Amino acid sequence: MLTAFNFGEAIVMVTGAGGGMGRSIAESFAARGGTVYVTDIEESAAQETAQLINVAGGHAIARQLDVTDANAMDALANDIFEAHGRIDALINNAGVTMRPFRAIWDASAQDFEWMMRINYFGVINGLRSFIPRMREQGSRAHIVNTSSFAAIDTIPGHGMYTASKAAVDGISNVLRAEFEDQGDDIGVTILYPGQVTTRIGTSERLRDAAERSDVREVKAYEMKNLSNPHNEPLAPEFVGDMVITAIERNAPFVLTHPAPTDNLKARVEKLNSGYFGLHSQASH
Numbered sequence: 001m002l003t004a005f006n007f008g009e010a011i012v013m014v015t016g017a018g019g020g021m022g023r024s025i026a027e028s029f030a031a032r033g034g035t036v037y038v039t040d041i042e043e044s045a046a047q048e049t050a051q052l053i054n055v056a057g058g059h060a061i062a063r064q065l066d067v068t069d070a071n072a073m074d075a076l077a078n079d080i081f082e083a084h085g086r087i088d089a090l091i092n093n094a095g096v097t098m099r100p101f102r103a104i105w106d107a108s109a110q111d112f113e114w115m116m117r118i119n120y121f122g123v124i125n126g127l128r129s130f131i132p133r134m135r136e137q138g139s140r141a142h143i144v145n146t147s148s149f150a151a152i153d154t155i156p157g158h159g160m161y162t163a164s165k166a167a168v169d170g171i172s173n174v175l176r177a178e179f180e181d182q183g184d185d186i187g188v189t190i191l192y193p194g195q196v197t198t199r200i201g202t203s204e205r206l207r208d209a210a211e212r213s214d215v216r217e218v219k220a221y222e223m224k225n226l227s228n229p230h231n232e233p234l235a236p237e238f239v240g241d242m243v244i245t246a247i248e249r250n251a252p253f254v255l256t257h258p259a260p261t262d263n264l265k266a267r268v269e270k271l272n273s274g275y276f277g278l279h280s281q282a283s284h
């Protein structure tokens with residue numbers, strides 16, 4: 001059982017907070033009295049979010065931060081610990097995707113690498129820079145890592161993204177188990193957004209010009225029959241308060257839409273039959 005999270009004096013760092021869900025999460029913390037380090041690879045976007053918060057009476061500090069830059073992440077962590085002696089909430093939100101969707105066999109090696117470097121190693125950099133001192137600070141803390149519905153559903157044409165978000169899912173679950181095992185006062189929540197109306201579809205603006213999908217022949221994946229009726233587009237403004245509630249309750253997971261439980265149940269059944277169904281002589 002963790003101690004209560006103190007929102008009123010929270011020191012918070014949000015990556016990718018220049019827009020979308022990151023901005024909403026930053027605003028929700030600030031509305032409850034927290035001091036929020038609003039970071040983004042796009043400095044002007046980070047400044048815009050910070051200004052919105054400060055004008056509304058909150059307290060935000062804008063910083064340019066590319067989550068793939070481990071040294072820059074360390075430098076930010078050093079600054080935060082020097083200024084406050086602690087970090088209460090670390091929100092590893094920054095992420096990118098690619099358009100058009102493409103089959104795994106139509107993606108380039110650079111596509112895979114770019115996606116993984118930001119979506120997975122960006123999270124790892126946040127964890128590595130902050131956790132050791134967070135464990136020593138002696139007060140309740142919380143980490144939120146943004147995965148995706150892609151990690152719990154199976155979306156044809158979205159393989160690279162799925163892999164990167166499944167990696168975030170995997171590491172976050174183990175991280176929670178490690179904190180529990182060690183008796184640390186640190187919660188871990190995985191955020192799984194469904195479809196949220198943000199700038200995510202334009203992520204490749206941040207990529208080297210020569211590698212962008214629009215300057216190459218990329219074969220778009222033709223979706224034959226996929227639909228999830230429960231995944232209607234949602235505005236990002238709703239997501240911040242969902243995350244706050246999840247931290248309040250130390251919920252391991254927060255979803256923006258109903259989970260595709262039919263798929264999950266079918267997967268559990270198939271996993272069981274992958275053993276019991278195939279080894280009928282097994283003595284279990």
Ligand SMILES: NC(=O)c1ccc[n+]([C@@H]2O[C@H](COP(=O)([O-])OP(=O)(O)OC[C@H]3O[C@@H](n4cnc5c(N)ncnc54)[C@H](O)[C@@H]3O)[C@@H](O)[C@H]2O)c1
Nearest residue numbers: 016018020021041066067094095148193195196198199200
């Ligand atoms: N929008 C959706 O439907 C959806 C669905 C599932 C998961 N997600 C995930 O939610 C998170 C937030 O995305 P969003 O939808 O709000 O999109 P968004 O594009 O509005 O926000 C992402 C932010 O991350 C920033 N960013 C990109 N690369 C970065 C880097 N290397 N370092 C630091 N910042 C970087 C962008 O500049 C942007 O401001 C992402 O991890 C995304 O993968 C989004």
